[in-house]
Amino acid sequence: MAPEGLSVNLDVELLGVSLCVWVSSFLLSDCFEKEPRFRLSPPIGSEVIRVSEGSDVILPCSLSTKESVVEKLFVWRKDEQKKKVFMYDIGDHYNNGLPGQDDQFRGRVSHFPDQLKFGNASIRIISTKITDSGDYTCHFPRINGLTFNMKLIVGSVPKPCVTILDVTDSGVQLKCEVQGAFPKPELRWKDSDGNILDAEEAEISERDGRYHITLQTTVTSTTTTSFQCVVQQKDLNHETASTITVSEKLFVDTCSKVTIEGFVTGMAVTAVVLPLTVFIWMRTRCVRGTQETDGDDETKETIETIETKETKETKETNEPLNSNNNSAELTSTL
Structure with missing residues (x-):
């Protein structure tokens, strides 16, 4: 059986060895990690970017570690159709001959070459259109598949x-x-x-x-x-x-409009009815005048007829008398 003092010293030594092994293991595992641990800045999530139609917009995507992405690959895509907005692959990109860019974005998207060494993979879209609205992703396939999501809303805001x-x-x-x-x-x-x-x-x-x-x-x-x-x-x-x-x-004018409209309506009715009334009155008068004239003519004709008849009867009556008188005068003469 080991002395009590020796047992305590042994336990301390073993504890020290364990601590050294644990610390060494931790340091070695951290030093020899194959890929650095990157984070996107701002934090991974869905950011909403709003812009007016026709203006330019920057879609941000940066590594918080400021690690250079000059020798990396990053791809920008839009919506579920995965439209290829922009691709950079170790110096090659859509603006220097790399094929595959969607027609909607051709000639309108660029990156920031001088910012790549600071881990900045942001892009600029010029002359935005309403059809540019949608969900975008910034993807690093070779850095643990890191992806940053954002939503772009291009608005048309005309003044009413x-x-x-x-x-x-x-x-x-x-x-x-x-x-x-x-x-x-x-x-x-x-x-x-x-x-x-x-x-x-x-x-x-x-x-x-x-x-x-x-x-x-x-x-x-x-x-x-x-x-x-x-x-x-x-x-x-x-x-x-x-x-x-x-x-x-x-x-x-609104308050008095009813009165004005009533007055105007009354004047319009008067303008139509008054001449019509006068016309009817004059027409009636003319008809009555004609009837009276016809009556006078008939009366005159009747009187003339009676007078003619009486003159004729008187003449017929007087003719025998005249004849007798003439005979008497002739006898007296003889």
Whole structure:
């Protein structure tokens, strides 16, 4: 049996050897690891990048270790179709003869050659289009298959056009139009105090992936004559608006429009009915005059007939008398 002091010294020595072996093993395993442990910066995840149509955009992809990627391979792809946006393979890439780039991106995508040595594999897309919107991946096949995902939204954000559509008995009708917007926007009418106004159901149509929207509202006389059409695109975190000022006179005209319309209608009816009434009255008078003239003629004719008849009878009566008188005168003479 070993002395007690010797046993303690042996245990300490064995513990020291174990610690040395463990530390050496850890150091050696770290020193002789075949591939360095890379991380993407920013952290792996889905980043959303928003940009207006027609502008340029940079899609970021960098190794946090700043390890050079000059002698590496990285590939950019879009959507589930895996459209090849850009490829770099140890100095060869799509802009110096490497084949395979999708037609949609040909001549529009470039990388940053002077940044490769710092682990920067970002790309630039120029003159963005709405069709460029989608999901993109930055992939390092030879570095443990590291992949960075991001979403690009290319938006069309036209300013709304606001006009006075009509003035009715209910108030002043305002119209707000947005042409060719993407993503699909939401439209609202507000007064100058920021209160949301009631509006009709929006008219929405889609052509070639762009939205055309019209929203109408009717406003009445209030404490304000200034109204605003607000267009919001949540996917772009974008909002724009146009303001229109309605003259107070239009609200006054709206209130008096019924009276004015009644007056105008009355004048129109009078203009039609009065001449017609006069015409009918004159026509009736002419007919009566004709009838009276005909009556007078008939009466005159009757009187003349009676007078002629009486003259004839008198003449017939007088003729015998004249004959007798002539005979008497002749006898007396003889």
